[in-house]
Amino acid sequence: MTEQPSQSFTADRVRLRDALDALPAYKPGKPAPAVEGLTSYKISSNENPYPPLPSVQAAVARAAEEFNRYPDMGAAALLAGIAEHCGVESENVAVGTGSVGLLQQLVQITCEPGDEVVHAWRSFEAYPIVIGLAGARSVQVPLDAAARHDLPAMLEAITERTRLVVVCTPNNPTGPSVHTDELRDFLAQVPPEVLVVLDEAYLEFNRDEAAPDALAMVREFANTVVLRTFSKAYGLAGLRVGYAIGTPRVAEALRKAAVPFGVSQLAQDAVLASFEAGDELAERVEHLVAERTRVVEALLEQGWEIPETQANFVWLPLGDRAMEFAALAAEGGLVVRPFDGEGVRVTIGEDEANTRFLDLCARFRGQAT
Structure with a gap:
């Protein structure tokens, strides 16, 4: 079919949300x-500079033979694989399009317009974007002089409108990790109705002996959820897959908020092959x-x-x-x-x-x- 020569579009008068004007790009x-x-x-x-492992490439190639079909929407095998890898139950796991996709879902399941999300700054630049898209307010707490999270100041920033707190550890883009004692003290004082997100996108590179065991924190504090990704250490950035671990109630809510079929079968199979190539x-x-x-x-x-x-x-x-x-x-x-x-x-x-x-x-x- 021959396409017609391109023509300019008529200017539209569609009403878009005012919140878009305030969002950083x-x-x-x-x-x-x-x-x-x-x-x-x-x-x-x-990104991981290495190309995909041969065994992972082979798994993706096999999955590509059937990408005319939808992936397993429930990602049952992937949930089971992550659960086994982390020593939890499948009901504690949710998957999404990278950890940032899951963060967007977390904001959606916790925040009404006008609610607040507390996070350090500077930290991951997508935080204010996903917060603003939900109509929530980004409450940015400056890092301390060592470019670390100032957890006492973040605690003081929590108000009655706070629904979510994000702790990026190690912090992107500055690099330091929070420590076990300070994080446990912080979590013990956060109101139990406020959900705390431990964003561990760079977990596998962390060699700080004082770094917390985030899964132990989730078991100790029910209002805590961990985010992780396969984009960095696993080298699967282009396949967009990450996971969250929390209480069954939080994990179930995340699955409800997920875009249907968001995690491709290629991504699901690549993760499972990556576990085999640990x-x-x-x-x-x-x-x-x-x-x-x-x-x-x-x-x-x-x-x-x-x-x-x-x-x-x-x-x-x-x-x-x-x-x-x-x-x-x-x-x-x-x-x-x-x-x-x-x-x-x-x-x-x-x-x-x-x-x-x-x-x-x-x-x-x-x-x-």
Whole structure:
């Protein structure tokens, strides 16, 4: 069928929600810039730099033979696999399109228009977006001087309108993890009708011995739910799948709020294959952690003052020079994630990318001094 030449659309007068005007735009990582004579690297989106494992690719290929069919809407095998992996029951598990999809569902099941969601700032930039879309209010509590969650201040920010509190640990984009004692003290004081979300998107990279056992917290505090993703350590970012663990009532509510058939069969089968390939995945994660250590130690030797990171990225608190640094990185074939006026987040990527990043940091610091 031959398409007609394109024509401009008539201006519409459709009434849209006023809340859209106040929403910040999510800024995804840009493609790696092409630079003559250099291999370019995208180290802006906290992706796993390794390609999918062969066994996972094979599972996805088999599932692709039937993507003319809907996936299992209940994701029964996936729920059972996650439950076994985490030592819980299937009734405690819900799955969604990444942990951010599940966070959106959590806001939907807890918040009426005008209710409040308390979270640290700066933290994951999608938080204000999903909160605002629900008509709720984003209550942003500044990080402390070490770029960590200020849990006492977050506790003080809870009001009668608070329905949800989000704790991102390790925190994106700064990197530190909350600690067991401070988190338990915090949870013990949060009103039991307020749901606390422990967003553990970077759990597998966390080597802080004081980091909490989030599942133990869920068992101890019924108003707690854990979010995790297969996008980062598992390398399944393009398949969009994450999971939540909470009480059966909360998990059931999340399943009710889910977009029907939201998690594809390709994603479901890839996760189960990834569980089978756990040793191989662990090796990759350990290499990334080792590279993170190399990068952090080199930055400290160069004289940078950076927060402790337990994720697969580092944070450079560059303030007003963040965009300048990002531009210089692009000239060198590296795309990083700048936050204008605040800093730059840089993913631990391929070994060569990490080395080039360190060279850039040394040159930039030389200019700054």
